[in-house]
Amino acid sequence: DIQMTQSPSSLSASAGDRVTITCRASQTITTYLNWYQQKPGKAPKLLIHIASSLQGGVPPRFSGSGSGTEFTLTISSLQPEDFATYYCQQSYSTPWTFGQGTKVEIK
C-alpha cells in the first residue's frame, strides 16, 4: 500500500497568513494527488485534484503543486472560513489512501 504522510499535523495561523501543507507519498504517484478540506461534523470537500487542478467553486487562494512523491497545498491568504482539517489522498493505485490530516487552527 502507498503511505501518505502530511506535515505538519497541526498548525496555528492568523487570518491573512500564507499557509503551506506538505504531503509525501511512499512511492511515486505521478500527479494522482487530491486535497480535501473537512470542517467538524461535516463531510470532506474536494479542493484540488490531479495535484494542481482547482475544483469548481473553490476560491483561487487555494493552490496545489508537486509530482512524484512530494506535494504541497498552499492557501495564499488564510480566511476565517479556512480553519479546518486538510487531507491529501492518492488515487494512483488501490487501496486509495489518505494522509493523517493537518489541522489548521486560529492563532
Place this chain on the structure above:
Amino acid sequence: DVQLVESGGGLVQPGGSLRLSCAASGFTFTSYEMNWVRQAPGKGLEWVSYVDGRGITIYYADSVKGRFTISRDNAKNSLSLQMNSLRSEDTGVYYCARGLVESDAFDIWGRGTMVTVSS
C-alpha cells in the same frame, strides 16, 4: 442539485450485520464510479470500497475484504454496502462519495451515516 444521501446506520453487536444505502440524485448515476469512505470517531479518513459505473469492477480495502460487499442499482440510482461480521473497529461515520473518472478523486460526498459496533 447533485446530492448523495446515506441511510441504514445504527448500533449493532460485534459479529452482526448492517446494510447501508446511498441515494443519488441530480446527475447521471451510471456515468460515475462510486465509493464508500469511513471515518472512525476523532480519526482520519479511510477508503473502504469502489465500484465502477456498470457495477463490474469492484475493489475493497484489505480491512473489509471478505466481510463487506458493495453493489449498485443503476435503475434506482442507489449504492449499497452490505457489512457482515462487524467488529468494533468498523465503528465510524460512513460516507458515500462520487468518483471522478479522470482522477478517481471524490468530488461529491453525502453527509454520512453513523455505524456503531458495540455490545
